[in-house]
Amino acid sequence: MLLRAERVGVAFGGIRALDEVTMSVAAGEVVGLIGPNGAGKTTFIDAVSGFVPATGTIHFGDQQIQGLPAHRRAALGLVRTFQHLELFDDLSLTENVLIGHGRRPGGRQEAAALLYRFGLADHAGAFPPDLSHGQQRLLALARALASRPRLLLLDEPAAGLDSRESAALADPIRAMATGERAVLLIDHDVDLVFSVCDRVYVLEFGRVIAAGGPAEVSASAAVRAAYLGTA
Ligand code: ATP
DSSP: OOEEEEEEEEEETTEEEEEEEEEEEOTTOEEEEEOSTTSSHHHHHHHHHTSSOOEEEEEETTEEOTTOOHHHHHHTTEEEOOSSOOOOTTSOHHHHHHHHHTTOTTHHHHHHHHHHHTTOGGGTTSOGGGSOHHHHHHHHHHHHHHTOOSEEEEEOTTTTOOHHHHHTTHHHHHHHSOTTOEEEEEOSOHHHHHHHOSEEEEEETTEEEEEEOHHHHHHOHHHIIIIISOO
């Protein structure tokens, strides 16, 4: 397993945002994490990427990463995106992608290839505010990939997109999980999550209430009751 999170807990004051959450992601997988508002999805990404302290154990590859600061986890290949995109509006698209790339040689060529891959090549010299919201979301994915992650934690990549734009993310997200790389996808668009993921975990009140293949999870009565409200 690339990521093994075992009995992870996070509390904010009296609120148990995550309670004994156990979850794994293997290389080559796209794994989904869904659940109602406030279920603990972003907190799980925060705990894995080192943005909030957590109890339990988290292994990345064969390394125990619990306690490592966020930048050390990123350097190991654990890279996240944010619900709010955090793009640099006064830098060109190419320069935004180069930020993800760091100081490795061949950056401009690789940035050009990534912009091409996400359909943004014609806008390479433009600035994020010149783009549609959907294009900005693709730019954030290109920048995250530029850092050559082993595990990409995507926090609501389809937020604010209409259903057509959201569906257009399925292929790029699927294509990110090749070879040794894997993706953990959080999104409220369950159609996107069920169509793109190999396995899906469902959180409610900080606990895993279901896990399995998309067909199995979407048919689960507990999930329909808790999440889809259609039991
Ligand atoms: P959404 O789908 O709305 O983004 P989520 O599933 O990502 O929700 P979290 O944002 O992880 O849920 O929040 C889980 C719980 O922890 C919620 O009750 C939330 O109010 C609480 N919480 C999250 N961050 C903090 C914080 N920094 N301080 C206090 N409480 C927090």
